[in-house]
Amino acid sequence: MASVTFDHVTKRFDETPAITDLDLEIADREFLVLVGPSGCGKSTALRMLAGLETVTRGKIYIGDRLVNDVPAKDRDLAMVFQSYALYPHMSVYDNMAFGLKLRKVKKEEIRRRVTEAARTLDIEELLKRKPRQLSGGQRQRVAVGRAIVREPRAFLFDEPLSNLDAKLRVQTRAELSKLHERIGTTFIYVTHDQTEAMTMADRIAVLRDGIIQQVGRPQELYEHPDNIFVAGFIGSPAMNFFDATVRGEPESLQLDTGPFHLPIPREKAAGLLPYRGKKVVLGVRPESIHDSDFPRSGVIPVQVQAAVDVLELMGNEVFLHLLSDGVSFLARVDSRTKAKPGRKIQVLFDLGEMHAFDADTQQAIPLDKPF
């Protein structure tokens, strides 16, 4: 068990930067998820921590120990790989025992730890099998088992669920959360899937092009994204963005998006006051757009007319792909909606949940902050 610190870490492959000035402290026993699109450098960050990549600049600490020049085998971390990377010539038992054997742990102790981990993961009856005789989900468990028997200082996960089918992924997600709670070791988890990040993390670090965009608790990132990228990345389906100009008198500001004008609610207006006459980006989550036939209470509704382009039935709800004068956006509405493709529909924007971003810097404009 240990904390992990990235102290202004930079990684370049030849001249191509993969990670730029990564500064991140991960507390002991924390479940931190590094999330970002593919190629954002999240795996590189994890591999530097594991000792599988060198650090170009900066320092990495595990606990208080500077590990830049410590080889992977001496870092006392355990890693679960995307491909699971099981040893094909060894039985499940030997796969799990390998790291302990190398560390010269006593035979009885190895047996005890492997059996215990196998019981935890419900793979006891597989111990004698070879990896090729296992299903994907079972292999994934063995890979996790191989990590937990080691009782390492921290667990590293590199997209461990991406080879599982959807149902198993949901189930395993829950099990990993439980496992973290139970063994209480630092978990560092890399994924491109924001759902995994949202459901499991204590804290999420969003990475883009090797640069940290925002670090925070899942709800924080969802409610207060720092910039357009985080706003668009966290939450599914993704947030709608509209180019808009702030117009009107200070007492009655409006957002002019072209096809429609939205009066800015009084409590959100203060933050936008300095942007009068300037361009901003309006962000509205699909779940903040409602069918006007089924209004929700407690919202600040603004009515907008739009044409239904595509209708996706989800069962409990409906995703409407809407068009309004060439501007397309997505609404997540009540499943009882009467919307039909090609027809017009009235929707309500809940501007109480609106986000606004500076069009030049892409940074969020604080709306809730009292001035």
Add this chain to the structure above:
Amino acid sequence: MIGRRWWAPWLWLAPAITLLSVFLIYPVVDTLRRSLLNADSTRFVGFDNYKFIIDNPVPLLSNTHSAILNNVLWLVLFTSFAVGVGLGIALLASRVRYEAVAKSAIFIPMAVSFVAASVIWRFMYVFDPHIGTINAFITHFGGHSTAWIQNTNAPQTWLTSLGPTTLPDPIQINNLALIIVGVWVWTGFAVVVLSAGLRAISSEMLQAARVDGANEWQIFRRIIIPVLSPTIAVVATTLVIQALKLFDLVWVMTGGKFKTDVIATLFFREAFLIQDFGVGSALAIVLLLAVVPVMVVSIRRFQFQEETR
């Protein structure tokens, strides 16, 4: 199989069976027959020809013991050197940028025929340092010229001056010299096949081992070698068969002189030069019996791989 006649499959197999019969089964049966007859195959002599091989009555003309021993020597040393060196080079090549160039360079001897390779190396081994590259090298650094492919038990080399007896009788430096040529030719094959096997080992697995706490030697010993073992077995069986049926290299380099004969060269000389088809055929049968277990093992392995696919 509805509507098919029982002989239909045999019809399709007929061409193959005919060819096999003419070119494989008949020669084997006839060789077996001749191995039980006298020199010109006119009289039945029982197992006399096999007795000849066991008793080795004329060691100066045709030394059957030395030929069999040399084949064993080839089998062990040629195979292990070629696999060992091949594995070493494959591992090193996988870590450098000019891997393709390095591997092609090692593979080029495979494209040279054994006869050409033998001629080249006969020059390399020539006693006169003005011609023999290896002796030129040795004399340049102050050593004495050595007659590499002659029998080194004769007092003609600098090695003899190092002690009363240089090497135990069956292990002669000239046999080693020939084996080196064989290794030179066949290492390329081992490198190419083994590095293909190495490529198939996922780098994530090696990294997993590293994170698990394995050092490079442990990774080699406990991950790479076991995972690569089917490939190593394929290479080794191929080389063992090569070693057993070895003929041209020895024939061109020494003609079997200086106790470098192997079974194939001795059988050729017995059958076609000495014209004793009895002993020649018996030697051929010995060779056949030696190859059969290797073939069985490799066919079994092949079937096993097919099943586990």
